[in-house]
Amino acid sequence: MVMNMFPKLRHAAVVAALPMMMASAINADEDVPSYAKAGDLMRLDNGVVIEGADLTSPDGYTTGFRVTAGFSPSQLPRLDFGAELAYRESDEVPTSLNSQHLILDTVSLGGAVLAGVRVGRLGFYAKSGIAGWHGDSVTRENAFPSETGGTTWLQGFGAKLQFDRLISRLEYEEIDAPSLAHLNLATASIHYPF
Numbered sequence: 001m002v003m004n005m006f007p008k009l010r011h012a013a014v015v016a017a018l019p020m021m022m023a024s025a026i027n028a029d030e031d032v033p034s035y036a037k038a039g040d041l042m043r044l045d046n047g048v049v050i051e052g053a054d055l056t057s058p059d060g061y062t063t064g065f066r067v068t069a070g071f072s073p074s075q076l077p078r079l080d081f082g083a084e085l086a087y088r089e090s091d092e093v094p095t096s097l098n099s100q101h102l103i104l105d106t107v108s109l110g111g112a113v114l115a116g117v118r119v120g121r122l123g124f125y126a127k128s129g130i131a132g133w134h135g136d137s138v139t140r141e142n143a144f145p146s147e148t149g150g151t152t153w154l155q156g157f158g159a160k161l162q163f164d165r166l167i168s169r170l171e172y173e174e175i176d177a178p179s180l181a182h183l184n185l186a187t188a189s190i191h192y193p194f
Contacts, residue, residue: 033116033118033123048070051067051068052068053066055088057183059182061090061092061093061182062088062089064086064088065086065087066087067085068084068085070083070114078117079116080114080116080125081113081116082113082114082116083112084111084112084129085110086108086109086110086112086131087108088109088110090104090105090106090108090182090183092105092138095178095179095182102137102138103137104135104179105135105136106179108133108183109131110130110131110154111130112130112154113127114126121161122159122160123160123161124158124160125157125159126155127156127173128155129153130153131177131180133150133151133152133177134149135148135179150177152175153175153176154173154174154175154176156172156173156174158171167191168190169189169190169191173185
């Protein structure tokens with residue numbers, strides 16, 4: 001009889017904790033944009049927020065940087081709008097072109113617009129834009145062009161949850177080009193600046 005009560009107690013505890021979690025989520029720092037990473041923010045007098053960060057892919061092929069600038073309209077303080085510029089350089093990335101394997105060195109420069117919404121400690125955002133890229137084949141065979149490049153779409157979305165200085169993030173970013181598939185990333189992170 002006692003064993004059957006524990007599942008009910010667990011459910012009751014979860015139901016009782018939900019309002020407290022929601023109440024603490026409502027009391028967040030209202031000044032941090034939904035798309036902001038854990039980097040340093042620079043705030044201008046006109047309300048624009050600028051942030052910069054280095055980029056490194058988990059596989060070690062890619063490095064670069066990202067600069068984001070945005071603002072929250074005073075009439076709609078929970079909405080965030082911004083623009084992002086990202087430069088990425090990848091060395092010796094294995095890929096395929098026309099069903100043939102090759103190794104490319106690629107450089108890409110992308111720009112995107114961002115829109116987000118904050119609900120207390122929780123923030124969601126989406127981005128969409130374009131990326132121009134150039135690739136040089138490391139594999140020197142007659143079947144492959146020595147250079148390739150183009151322009152393609154990029155899109156992504158993310159969520160942020162912040163408790164005081166602890167920030168957790170989930171993010172997905174996709175660049176719609178088979179030669180740049182190594183830049184498609186799904187990331188989860190926890191940041192605690194000190």
